Amino acid sequence: MPLPQENRCTLADVLAWEEQERMELINGYSVMMAPPSRAHQKISIALARQLSNYLDGKRCEVYAAPFAVRLFEEKRDRPEDVDTMVEPDITVVCDPAKLDDIGCRGAPDLVMEILSPSTQRHDRLTKFNLYQQAGVREYWIVDPVSRSVQVFLLEDGRYSAKDFGTAGETVRVNVLEDCVIDLSQVFAE
Numbered sequence: 001m002p003l004p005q006e007n008r009c010t011l012a013d014v015l016a017w018e019e020q021e022r023m024e025l026i027n028g029y030s031v032m033m034a035p036p037s038r039a040h041q042k043i044s045i046a047l048a049r050q051l052s053n054y055l056d057g058k059r060c061e062v063y064a065a066p067f068a069v070r071l072f073e074e075k076r077d078r079p080e081d082v083d084t085m086v087e088p089d090i091t092v093v094c095d096p097a098k099l100d101d102i103g104c105r106g107a108p109d110l111v112m113e114i115l116s117p118s119t120q121r122h123d124r125l126t127k128f129n130l131y132q133q134a135g136v137r138e139y140w141i142v143d144p145v146s147r148s149v150q151v152f153l154l155e156d157g158r159y160s161a162k163d164f165g166t167a168g169e170t171v172r173v174n175v176l177e178d179c180v181i182d183l184s185q186v187f188a189e
Helices: 011-016 038-055 120-134
Strands: 023-026 029-032 061-064 068-070 090-093 103-105 110-114 138-143 148-155 158-166 170-173 179-182
Touching: 011 023, 038 061, 038 090, 038 110, 038 179, 110 120, 120 138, 120 158, 158 170
Parallel strands: 068 103, 110 138
Antiparallel strands: 023 029, 061 090, 090 110, 138 148, 148 158, 170 179
16 A cells, blocks of 8 residues: 655655665555565565576576566656656566666566565556556466466456466466476475
8 A cells, every 4th residue: 555645756766765665656656565474485486496497598587576677667767757666576577678777677578476465456456557557468466375376468458367377287487488387386385
């Protein structure tokens, strides 16, 4: 949920903050992020490990949160112009020109969000719509409670449900040729 505030924030404000609290900017409003649980972190590491192993020696790169993604920023934009910055749990970027010292400028190729009780609505609605609007080609929603993954693929500017997998199954990463994620390693007991 956005924090109550009178003034809208930009990336310039975020870069000037002294304390590195985990926050996202959604249309100029800061959204505080709770620290992830241990289970969340284990899932994140398992996903990042498989993606990193697959991408070793390839052009695409994988990043785990915290990693700033400025979905709508263009090359000519200044930090004062940027009012939306998210921190997906897992981000894959295949265009090196989008990467800079802050993170990713523009839409990544793949984003994965791991649900928690405090982020479900944010990840399923707000971020779903932001990623779709920005042109993120593939979006995964990872649910630790049901031990499942929903995969959405951008087709004609809209997300369509592409796949669903549960613990013990494998799920294909559509934007990466021949990449398959083993969910038995993601949802290990």
